[in-house]
Amino acid sequence: MTILELKNVSKFFGGLAANTDISFSLEEGKIIGLIGPNGAGKTTLFNCITGFYPPSQGQILFKKQNITGLQPHQICRLGMARTWQKVRPLVKMSVLDNVMVGALCRTNSLKIAREIAMEQLKVVHIEHKTNMPAGGLPIGERKRLEIARILATNPELLLLDEVMGGLNTSESEEIIQLILETKSRGLTQMVIEHDMKAIMRISDRIVVLNSGEKLAEGTPAEIADNQEVIDAYLGESHA
Amino acid sequence: MTVFLQSLISGILIGGVYALIGIGLTMIFGVMRVINFAHGDIMMVGMYLTYNLFTLCGIDPFASVVICIPVMFLFGGFLQKIFINRVLNALPQNQILLTIGLGLIMSNTIMLIYTSDYKILTTSYSSGSFRIAGISISEPLAISFLITVIITAALYWFLMKTDMGQAIRATAQDREAAQLMGINVKRMSVIAFGLGTALAGTAGALITPTYYIFPQIGSTFTLKAFVITVLGGMGSVIGATLGGVIIGIAESMGAVYISSGWKEVLVYVIFLLVLLFKPSGLMGKSRM
């Protein structure tokens, strides 16, 4: 079943097109990779989908409902949550409080929120740091904190923006395992990632953006064989 | 029509001084991204400096500009090195509070020395005026406008044509890139703050013949300086010049056509409207 559908989404800043006429859809329970060179418009597209930028044209449907023009908090409440390319921990609040803020999206009870938060911290393996200020975490744990925080909002669709960026191999591997675990629980995920090996391994489908336009879409194998993609992107990063 | 022209002219004349204050604030913001809430108080210090030079040494307030500029420049450099420099990477709120605190120290120290009494500096031409085509023009305002034009022109020349001016502009555009290009960003910050302070102090010197001098005059001018720079676009020198003249005209027109009590309300309403509908200002590019 389709959970998210983009219909001809465009975003202009002044005269500059950051996204042009992008259409694709996500199947429930799958992982879709979103790749493209720097400045291809991946994060802008995330911002459009999650309500931070209203799209200039086109429509976004989430669970068959038109969410174009809704505010970020409304979209979050509908069951879509995102992480940030540059992590945004609530630095002065404790690790537990950070995740509780996410959980409070679904409950008014601090007690229940605390239980949910503890659960999610266990999922991402930072339950031993609950009372530390989030600002004190190293980068790898900050990334996992962000995942715990959005898992606590009880989403159906997760948008992960470079959650492996800046991590070493073993840290990245932990994140990959986390993404696969999340998938096994039936959640849909859209992942922006620069690490080609990782994205090929975890994605069910891949959408390639280039200069704000959709260049290709297909299974990892199809994308790896696509000459246009190799020219535009793979060639560049492997050079 | 005469009334209209009359208020237009006096608006432009006072607008010149406003522009000077605005340019100072906008330079400091451009180079350091610090909003200087002590700007009006710095201007007030300039007023008292001029007042002292006049009463103690008998130096004409307009001539005292020559002394005021270097002294205030050093004062600004000192403020930057000792205080502002330490909060360049702090939260904007903390920067604002620090400058508010510095402003309070300035105004209250002056009050400690001179009491809160209003002082008047009377020169032979203080109330003089001349007529051109039926429009009366205040002599001190006209002279001060002339000096503002000269200073502004010199400042433009400095920013556009000299190496240091270009370095300052580069720093304002992109601090990190400027640093990578080998520009001494810290030094530029000291110079920019010094220049901004000198401009505010000079503006203070220029208005001493026409304004009451008292320790608390600063906050009104701080607010006016914000209105001017936001109107012109934070960080834009041309914008501040324009903003200064626009606010000068708006005030003088408001005083004539609305009432002098409400003219300041008009200024703040313009300010809020600009913040809401054109936050980048007339000449600015970015909001934050």
Next chain:
Amino acid sequence: MNSPAKSAITKPPKSKAPPVTYLLATVALLSLLFAFPQIVDSPYTLHMMILIFLSIILGESWNILGGYTGQYSVGHAAYFGTGAYTTMMLMQYAQVPPWLGVWVGVAVAIIVALAIGSICFRLRGPYFVLASIAAAEIIRLTALNVKSFTNGAEGILATDIPPLKLGAILITDFSSKLPFYYTGLILVLLTILMTWLVQHSKLGYCLQAIREDQDAAHSLGINLTLHKNIALIISAAFTSTAGSFYAVYIGFIDPTSVLSLDMSVQIVLICIIGGIGTIFGPVAGAIILVPLSEALRSNMIAQGLFKAGLVGEESSIGIFLKDNLAHSHVLIYGILVVVVILFMPEGVLGFISKFVHGKTRRGVS
């Protein structure tokens, strides 16, 4: 408005129940505060206490918006003045007793707050600060200019306060400090309770998340506009109450004393100096600031220097200090804020607790 009170009061599982000593200390402190006027009857001391209470109320109120939500309003004089003017005008022109007028003041302040919020909350960072100042200045200038209502720059003098009947007690003597001492004390306890409730509720989490990162909070399902406005309404309502209290206590208001930028700045400084975003920061700020500035205002510092023999009373410096120090009591605000920002960005309370505990503690759980 938000979140069930029950769960708000539930203690986090890990935190220990407050030791009996804490409880006893609190009870002792409270009984001391309530018995204080019976022990000390110097009107000046009571006056100081009332000023400290007023500062605490103002600091705690600002703290909700500035400290917890991160919206640095430097225009809180708008709400203080609205409360003061509404109560005073109702009392002088319509004979409405102030304990009723205060509620009207709160209502008007909330309306003013929502109007100001609708403009300022579209802006962030320094632009928010500037807009909040401009909005407050518009209100001050309006009060200055609508002379027929507000009496303009001349201000309003309270001529007679109607007697208040509280059960069997009839209070008629409003020149006595007692009614104000107890009203102030109760208001202080109320604002502290209010802050505690906010901090230990869902609302507190949402507000702090907004302070830390607006976009992140927004993406986690927090309605920014709604929560900022809730914080503003709470903050403005209590600030307005403080304004009404001030107006009746001092008995005179004018635009400069209750609506000026200086007033707004002083409200912010109470929090900054004590420590923002904590329950007891404003208390610490008020206890430090009020006596210091009063000591300057009443020339106690100059007298102290004479007594200590540091400066001769008849020397030129002595005469100068005696004449001028009183005029510049705000100087201490300036010096303190510069010192605090440069050396103790967490405020005096944060600085002390860093010293005592070796590291900063956080308010929530």
